[in-house]
Amino acid sequence: QQPVQSPQAVILREGEDAVINCSSSKALYSVHWYRQKHGEAPVFLMILLKGGEQKGHEKISASFNEKKQQSSLYLTASQLSYSGTYFCGTGPGGSEKLVFGKGTKLTVNP
Amino acid sequence: DAGVIQSPRHEVTEMGQEVTLRCKPISGHNSLFWYRQTMMRGLELLIYFNNNVPIDDSGMPEDRFSAKMPNASFSTLKIQPSEPRDSAVYFCASSPTGRIVSPLHFGNGTRLTVT
Numbered sequence: 155q156q157p158v159q160s161p162q163a164v165i166l167r168e169g170e171d172a173v174i175n176c177s178s179s180k181a182l183y184s185v186h187w188y189r190q191k192h193g194e195a196p197v198f199l200m201i202l203l204k205g206g207e208q209k210g211h212e213k214i215s216a217s218f219n220e221k222k223q224q225s226s227l228y229l230t231a232s233q234l235s236y237s238g239t240y241f242c243g244t245g246p247g248g249s250e251k252l253v254f255g256k257g258t259k260l261t262v263n264p
Numbered sequence: 265d266a267g268v269i270q271s272p273r274h275e276v277t278e279m280g281q282e283v284t285l286r287c288k289p290i291s292g293h294n295s296l297f298w299y300r301q302t303m304m305r306g307l308e309l310l311i312y313f314n315n316n317v318p319i320d321d322s323g324m325p326e327d328r329f330s331a332k333m334p335n336a337s338f339s340t341l342k343i344q345p346s347e348p349r350d351s352a353v354y355f356c357a358s359s360p361t362g363r364i365v366s367p368l369h370f371g372n373g374t375r376l377t378v379t
Contacts, residue, residue, distance in 0.1 A: 186367065195372050196307070250320075254307040255306070257306060
């Protein structure tokens, strides 16, 4: 079951904040976040695990609400380099499959 | 660390032809994934391997698609015969373990165009 991301797109000015949401209809064990720039491969940002452990990026934070089966990615004081499409990938417990949402396109303007 | 290496970067072929995409995972990684990316469907998982063994191929669209991993350093995704609707970017990714607690490392992808 593909997770649902919102919003589909967001436009910011440099220095502004953004929140990207990811929700699933299935119980989750982990949530991954990746960023993809145009014409490039997705690049790993962060993993959030059931139980609260977080592995990943130094300047971007995220939360994982196991009860609501949701995760949110927080980008604060955005930089031009943050532009790209952000994907969440969800993995239900007991499975090795990582299923991605359709992405959120973030544009940061000067 | 050279990262995940895919070849070719671009492939243009005519409908009905056989297409073979190649992937070399990061040395020491135990899991390998093939994804397909289109505007309409996003990133779709086609198949994944753990220790060279196919674990789940439920995402493979139809029998025209097949994937192999003959050893720990090489995998292929074959489409025979190819159709225009197969046009997409195909990504290979590898992971240190077979568990979803490890990040995926993606290759640069193969952009396939079937005319």
